[in-house]
Amino acid sequence: MTTSCKLRYIARGVETDEESRRSLNDELSTLSGVACVTILPIVKGWSIEVDFSDISPFGKSSFETYFAEQILKEAIILRCKVEGTLQLELLLSSYEESNG
Numbered sequence: 001m002t003t004s005c006k007l008r009y010i011a012r013g014v015e016t017d018e019e020s021r022r023s024l025n026d027e028l029s030t031l032s033g034v035a036c037v038t039i040l041p042i043v044k045g046w047s048i049e050v051d052f053s054d055i056s057p058f059g060k061s062s063f064e065t066y067f068a069e070q071i072l073k074e075a076i077i078l079r080c081k082v083e084g085t086l087q088l089e090l091l092l093s094s095y096e097e098s099n100g
Contacts, residue, residue, distance in 0.1 A: 002054045003059075005094070007090070008047070010048075011087070016041040016046060020080040025037050034052055036049075045087075050067075060095050068090065
């Protein structure tokens with residue numbers, strides 16, 4: 001049984017230049033299980049959507065928190081210029097289980 005996942009966030013307090021977008025996209029695309037990354041500029045930040053083909057060894061209850069705090073936040077700090085305080089807001093989390 002595999003569990004796929006789609007997460008969408010708003011990240012505010014970051015500069016939205018093309019170099020940062022490309023760098024953040026490259027960083028997130030290398031993660032295990034990532035099927036697709038979409039990063040779009042918004043006012044003073046990014047809309048970030050990440051699709052995972054498989055979230056194992058995590059379960060639904062622990063994956064989003066782990067990803068937001070340990071992966072996404074660190075990737076943004078590493079790859080983007082933070083202006084003031086970084087704010088992450090989860091807009092969507094959807095999970096789908098399949099036998100294969």
